[in-house]
Amino acid sequence: MPALTLSVLDQSVGRVGRPQDESIRLTVDLARHCEALGYHRFWLSEHHNIAAIVGTAPEVLMAAIAARTERIRIGSAGVMLPHYAPFKVAEQFRVLDALAPGRIDLGVGRAPGGDGRTARLLRPHGGSVDFPRQVQELHAWVSGSGMPPGHPAHGVQAFPQAPTAPQLWMLGSSDYGAQLAAHLGLPYAFAHFITDGEGCAEALDLYRAAFRPGVLQEPSATACVWALAADTEEEAWFQFRSRERARIDRLSGPLGPLLPPEVAQRDYHSGEQIHVQRLRRQALVGTAEQVGERLQALADALGLQELVVITWSWDAAVQRRSYELLAQAVGLTAPGLHAA
Structure with a gap:
C-alpha cells in the first residue's frame, strides 16, 4: 500500500477557445484514466453560471462515469443541498448506487455554488433553509432507515433499495462544516484549494475534538488540495500561469474560462503582486518528486492518510x-486495469 492515498476532484474546467461540452467529455475520460492509475475516488463539483467551471450537474456526470468504470469510488463534492429537496437527492444517489454498488460518495455543502441571483433561480420559492435538518433527513433516506414515527414523511422510502448505500460526506471551507460533521458523526472534507490552506488545520482539529459517534464510529477526514506536476519544474510553473491568472483576475471580477499559459501572464499591479507572491509560495507545483514530497508533508502535518487532488490546466x-x-510519485497501483 502507498504511504499516501490520492483521490481526484474535477470541475470540468472551461477553457478559452475550446467548446464547453468538450470539458464534460474530458471529465469522463479523466475518470477512466485516473481509475487505471490507482486513484481511490473521483469527485465532481457543482457550480452554476461560472464560465470557468462548467460542471453543473455532478449526479449526471457520476452516472456516465459509473457506466465506464469498475473500481474507483465516484462522488459529489458536492451537491449544494440548500437548492434541493433531500428526498429527491436521496433518490438520485440511490439510483447511482444501483449503477455502481458500494462505490458512491454523496458529498454535500451549503454554499450556493454561484452568485446570489443564480441561487434564487435554483430555489425559486425562497424561504430559509435548515441545513442540519436537511442533512439528517438526507442521511435517513439515502441510508434506507427512513423517517421516525411522528415525522410527516414517516413511511416514505427513497427507492431503489439495495444492500449497499451511498456514503454521506460533509464538505466545507470553514468551521461550520467541521462542527456539523462532528455533531452528526460524518466523514469530513475540507476545501483546502479554496482557502489556500487557511483554516484547514484548525477545522480538522475542531472536527476531531468535537466528533461523536453517529454515521461513523470514529472521525474520518480528507482535504481537497490544488496541485500540478510536470516532467520538469520549468514546465510545471509555465502551466501554472493559467491557474495563477484565474485566481488573480477573480479578485476583481467574475471567474472566466481558463487561458492558455502562453497568453495568461500579464503585468500585475502592486496590490495584486502581494497575492501573486503568496499564491506562488503556497502552490504545490513542480516535478513529480517535488509535489509528491510536499503532498506527503502536508498530509503528515494535517494527520491525513488521503488527499484529494484538483488540477486545472488549459491543455487536458x-x-x-x-x-x-x-x-508514480506516491506509488499508486490499480491491478488489472489499464490506462485509456
Whole structure:
C-alpha cells in the first residue's frame, strides 16, 4: 500500500477557445484514466453560471462515469443541498448506487455554488433553509432507515433499495462544516484549494475534538488540495500561469474560462503582486518528486492518510500527465486495469 492515498476532484474546467461540452467529455475520460492509475475516488463539483467551471450537474456526470468504470469510488463534492429537496437527492444517489454498488460518495455543502441571483433561480420559492435538518433527513433516506414515527414523511422510502448505500460526506471551507460533521458523526472534507490552506488545520482539529459517534464510529477526514506536476519544474510553473491568472483576475471580477499559459501572464499591479507572491509560495507545483514530497508533508502535518487532488490546466493532456506523475510519485497501483 502507498504511504499516501490520492483521490481526484474535477470541475470540468472551461477553457478559452475550446467548446464547453468538450470539458464534460474530458471529465469522463479523466475518470477512466485516473481509475487505471490507482486513484481511490473521483469527485465532481457543482457550480452554476461560472464560465470557468462548467460542471453543473455532478449526479449526471457520476452516472456516465459509473457506466465506464469498475473500481474507483465516484462522488459529489458536492451537491449544494440548500437548492434541493433531500428526498429527491436521496433518490438520485440511490439510483447511482444501483449503477455502481458500494462505490458512491454523496458529498454535500451549503454554499450556493454561484452568485446570489443564480441561487434564487435554483430555489425559486425562497424561504430559509435548515441545513442540519436537511442533512439528517438526507442521511435517513439515502441510508434506507427512513423517517421516525411522528415525522410527516414517516413511511416514505427513497427507492431503489439495495444492500449497499451511498456514503454521506460533509464538505466545507470553514468551521461550520467541521462542527456539523462532528455533531452528526460524518466523514469530513475540507476545501483546502479554496482557502489556500487557511483554516484547514484548525477545522480538522475542531472536527476531531468535537466528533461523536453517529454515521461513523470514529472521525474520518480528507482535504481537497490544488496541485500540478510536470516532467520538469520549468514546465510545471509555465502551466501554472493559467491557474495563477484565474485566481488573480477573480479578485476583481467574475471567474472566466481558463487561458492558455502562453497568453495568461500579464503585468500585475502592486496590490495584486502581494497575492501573486503568496499564491506562488503556497502552490504545490513542480516535478513529480517535488509535489509528491510536499503532498506527503502536508498530509503528515494535517494527520491525513488521503488527499484529494484538483488540477486545472488549459491543455487536458497536461492535466492527465500531472495525475500520472503524482500516481508514480506516491506509488499508486490499480491491478488489472489499464490506462485509456
